[in-house]
Amino acid sequence: MLELRRVTKRYQTGGVPFVAVRGVSLRIDAGEYVAIMGPSGSGKSTLLHLLGLLDVPTEGEVWLAGQPTRHLSDKEFARLRNEKIGFVFQNFQLLPRTAAIENIALPLLYGRHRKARPEVLAARALQRVGLDLSKAWNWPNQLSGGQQQRVAIARAIVTDPEVVLADEPTGNLDSRSTEEILGLFQSLNDQGVTVVMVTHEPYVAQHAKRIVQIRDGRVERDEPVHER
Amino acid sequence: MLELRRVTKRYQTGGVPFVAVRGVSLRIDAGEYVAIMGPSGSGKSTLLHLLGLLDVPTEGEVWLAGQPTRHLSDKEFARLRNEKIGFVFQNFQLLPRTAAIENIALPLLYGRHRKARPEVLAARALQRVGLDLSKAWNWPNQLSGGQQQRVAIARAIVTDPEVVLADEPTGNLDSRSTEEILGLFQSLNDQGVTVVMVTHEPYVAQHAKRIVQIRDGRVERDEPVHER
Numbered sequence: 001m002l003e004l005r006r007v008t009k010r011y012q013t014g015g016v017p018f019v020a021v022r023g024v025s026l027r028i029d030a031g032e033y034v035a036i037m038g039p040s041g042s043g044k045s046t047l048l049h050l051l052g053l054l055d056v057p058t059e060g061e062v063w064l065a066g067q068p069t070r071h072l073s074d075k076e077f078a079r080l081r082n083e084k085i086g087f088v089f090q091n092f093q094l095l096p097r098t099a100a101i102e103n104i105a106l107p108l109l110y111g112r113h114r115k116a117r118p119e120v121l122a123a124r125a126l127q128r129v130g131l132d133l134s135k136a137w138n139w140p141n142q143l144s145g146g147q148q149q150r151v152a153i154a155r156a157i158v159t160d161p162e163v164v165l166a167d168e169p170t171g172n173l174d175s176r177s178t179e180e181i182l183g184l185f186q187s188l189n190d191q192g193v194t195v196v197m198v199t200h201e202p203y204v205a206q207h208a209k210r211i212v213q214i215r216d217g218r219v220e221r222d223e224p225v226h227e228r
Numbered sequence: 229m230l231e232l233r234r235v236t237k238r239y240q241t242g243g244v245p246f247v248a249v250r251g252v253s254l255r256i257d258a259g260e261y262v263a264i265m266g267p268s269g270s271g272k273s274t275l276l277h278l279l280g281l282l283d284v285p286t287e288g289e290v291w292l293a294g295q296p297t298r299h300l301s302d303k304e305f306a307r308l309r310n311e312k313i314g315f316v317f318q319n320f321q322l323l324p325r326t327a328a329i330e331n332i333a334l335p336l337l338y339g340r341h342r343k344a345r346p347e348v349l350a351a352r353a354l355q356r357v358g359l360d361l362s363k364a365w366n367w368p369n370q371l372s373g374g375q376q377q378r379v380a381i382a383r384a385i386v387t388d389p390e391v392v393l394a395d396e397p398t399g400n401l402d403s404r405s406t407e408e409i410l411g412l413f414q415s416l417n418d419q420g421v422t423v424v425m426v427t428h429e430p431y432v433a434q435h436a437k438r439i440v441q442i443r444d445g446r447v448e449r450d451e452p453v454h455e456r
């Protein structure tokens with residue numbers, strides 16, 4: 001499904017190089033449920049962006065569904081992403097001055113998804129994340145932090161993707177909403193969806209089936225979860 | 229120090245009224261350390277914005293340092309806020325394309341704070357929140373989520389405010405960074421700073437001296453913390 005092969009990501013700020021991810025190889029098969037943990041600044045979001053084809057590595061290869069992605073055009077990247085992957089950004093990245101339901105429906109308006117009645121699918125996704133329909137026409141700045149986070153999750157699942165990549169999906173949620181979102185991820189995984197989520201909460205990570213620990217841009221540990 | 233008197237906050241979206249905070253009276257004395265908890269969407273951020281003079285109530289009064297604030301001009305609001313209050317937004321609200329250290333120094337460039345060498349004070353605040361000086365010249369989008377959160381906290385404390393209002397200050401932090409920030413808040417409070425923080429994590433709330441529970445825009449419980 002998703003594979004990083006000796007991937008390095010190096011940034012240049014003001015001429016000074018900084019290595020965020022160093023020589024990481026990671027294979028995630030279809031149907032897996034993986035949590036990525038690690039200290040702040042250790043490279044978790046960078047890794048997730050590379051897996052989600054949102055960024056390209058400085059060195060190494062990213063493979064998706066058995067194919068290398070290095071030589072794809074921007075358009076092909078966008079098409080693959082839109083068709084196969086749902087991404088929940090750590091900072092939500094919702095469109096301002098755009099209703100919650102329109103933000104959710106946005107991925108349906110591209111590519112093969114030109115489905116009938118996107119607003120019906122979007123309303124259903126809104127309900128799956130536990131948000132009241134009365135909030136559907138609020139703009140992001142008219143929603144609470146936790147409500148915005150749930151809109152971001154709804155947008156990631158509205159296209160029924162094969163893979164959901166979620167960056168701290170419960171960071172702004174109280175314990176009840178957290179349970180609802182973990183229940184949603186579990187039921188997606190039961191249907192065969194590959195779920196990869198970054199979290200710093202051990203309780204949340206225990207709901208996955210495998211935990212990858214990152215430190216200073218390297219994989220420190222990679223173990224199955226025993227008791228769930 | 230800070231007081232809400234029968235405060236209500238009502239929003240109008242598309243002509244439909246929504247009451248976020250209903251008839252709340254809350255008094256916070258100088259030197260207190262208060263946590264505000266409650267479900268997602270219950271009105272915590274709205275309450276904090278009202279206490280921080282970032283928003284005005286639809287009904288009721290907000291008092292600061294024994295003075296009503298309703299008839300203040302925008303300029304007087306801004307001066308009071310800048311002199312007395314440090315605010316950590318739930319979504320950070322850092323200026324894009326502006327270095328971390330410049331974001332932190334910003335409050336020093338207004339009002340009475342025209343202090344000598346703002347960059348020295350900003351660098352000190354950066355270190356107090358546990359961020360490496362090598363990140364000082366990174367823009368917000370060149371920092372991880374947890375690093376951005378710590379920049380937002382540094383900006384709130386750089387002016388040595390009398391009150392720190394923090395909205396989910398540890399939401400994006402791993403357990404070690406969380407401990408560092410709680411230690412910082414404790415040492416500020418030991419020096420007499422009034423700290424009010426919104427959190428959905430019971431472990432974090434237990435570090436305060438008083439917990440106010442909100443539900444559907446009302447105060448449900450308000451109790452001192454026994455074992456800290």
Ligand SMILES: Nc1ncnc2c1ncn2[C@@H]1O[C@H](COP(=O)(O)OP(=O)(O)OP(=O)(O)O)[C@@H](O)[C@H]1O
Nearest residue numbers: 142143144145146239248268269270271272273274
């Ligand atoms: N500008 C606005 N217009 C309309 N409704 C709003 C606006 N701002 C907030 N709300 C609503 O007010 C309620 C309270 O929002 P608030 O941000 O205070 O919640 P919160 O307790 O901080 O939640 P969270 O834990 O998710 O951050 C929510 O239902 C939200 O949708």
Ligand SMILES: Nc1ncnc2c1ncn2[C@@H]1O[C@H](COP(=O)(O)OP(=O)(O)OP(=O)(O)O)[C@@H](O)[C@H]1O
Nearest residue numbers: 011020040041042043044045046370371372373374
């Ligand atoms: N565009 C960039 N330019 C320079 N450095 C960057 C850039 N983006 C990220 N970094 C650095 O790369 C490192 C890894 O960042 P990343 O966002 O992957 O961390 P993270 O593990 O997700 O942390 P957090 O838990 O705080 O979200 C950090 O030290 C960060 O400062």
Ligand SMILES: [Mg+2]
Nearest residue numbers: 045090372373
């Ligand atoms: Mg991150």
Ligand SMILES: [Mg+2]
Nearest residue numbers: 144145273318
């Ligand atoms: Mg909030």
